[in-house]
Amino acid sequence: MGFVKENLEMVEKEIEKACQKSGRNRSDVTLIAVSKTKPVSLVMEAYDAGIRDFGENKVQELVQKYEEMPKDIRWHMIGHLQTNKVKYIIDKVCLIHGVDSLHLAQEISRQAVRHNLTANILIEVNIGGEESKFGCRYEEAEKLVKEISLLPQIAVKGLMTIAPYAAKPDENRGYFVKMKQLSVDITKDSGNNIDVGILSMGMTGDYPAAIEEGATYIRVGTGIFGEREYKQNP
Ligand SMILES: *Cc1c(COP(=O)(O)O)cnc(C)c1O
Secondary structure, eight states: OOHHHHHHHHHHHHHHHHHHHHTOOGGGOEEEEEOTTOOHHHHHHHHHTTOOEEEESOHHHHHHHHHHSOTTOEEEEOSOOOGGGHHHHTTTOSEEEEEOOHHHHHHHHHHHHHTTSOEEEEEEBOTTOOTTSOSBOGGGHHHHHHHHHTSTTEEEEEEEOOOOOOSSTTTTHHHHHHHHHHHHHHHHHTTTSSOOOEEEOOOTTTHHHHHHTTOSEEEESHHHHOOOOOOOOO
16 A cells, blocks of 8 residues: 555544544544645555645646646645736636635636636635735735625635644644634624635644644644655746
8 A cells, every 4th residue: 555545544534633632523624634745656546545625825826737637626726826817817716715815816806707606715814824825814814705706707716724833733722722713703793694604724843733623624744745845847
């Protein structure tokens, strides 16, 4: 058995454990295998093990893998998306996780209209307030959700966050609790006109806590495919 399949079995056990601990159904949590920087040959091992949700953070890499891999894959754009690149992925992804400005949402809406589809998006919230991270401020999230929901052919489905680096799996639990509450509050305040029930949070270092606090999508890369190697700039 290859190491990807082995890793996936370990991750699956952890997911089930976290679901049990928190009284959630396994079917309410979707594992996104984050395949960025990894070759198609390796990523296909996850596909062959049954994974159908994959996440990429770069437009060019997503498009390339989209072309080369089976067509029943649900591709998630999890990275920061530049406005001028929306057109390359709009008809290839099932969910855009990192929307943090009205400007970007307007372009997504425009491209969705042009391609005659509805774009599903998540609003990225910078829950740790880190300067190095993308995402809107916690206090801005509700206003942004409301504004973007008015745009044509764009559906705000939920919230996404990249929590601070966690040295211990439990360190980000407080942030996950805050995200869950924010999603409940925004949905309630809108009189259920807007449903931001999808919560994309939790990565290799902290996904069990994220599940216990309400994540519906977890994004796991290293825990499935191993450490990433980035080419050094000369
Ligand atoms: C790379 C990445 C992940 C996966 O991180 P790991 O720590 O390798 O699991 C998750 N979410 C986003 C947005 C990423 O860019």
